[in-house]
Amino acid sequence: MGNTPQDRSRVAGKQDHEVRYEADKTGKSKAEVKDAVKEVGNSRTKVEKNLKD
Numbered sequence: 001m002g003n004t005p006q007d008r009s010r011v012a013g014k015q016d017h018e019v020r021y022e023a024d025k026t027g028k029s030k031a032e033v034k035d036a037v038k039e040v041g042n043s044r045t046k047v048e049k050n051l052k053d
Helices: 014-027 030-040 044-052
Strands: none
Touching: 014 030, 014 044, 030 044
16 A cells, blocks of 8 residues: 555445455445445445445
């Protein structure tokens, strides 16, 4: 990683470790997380809400 601070309020849908973390956290598949990011954007709050619905 570089010197750029990570934005914890965002889900980087192209970063496998971020998708895997969110999938483990929500009990969903990585594909479901990626679909949620595509649907609602990369806001972690919106992605998690989408995955709960």
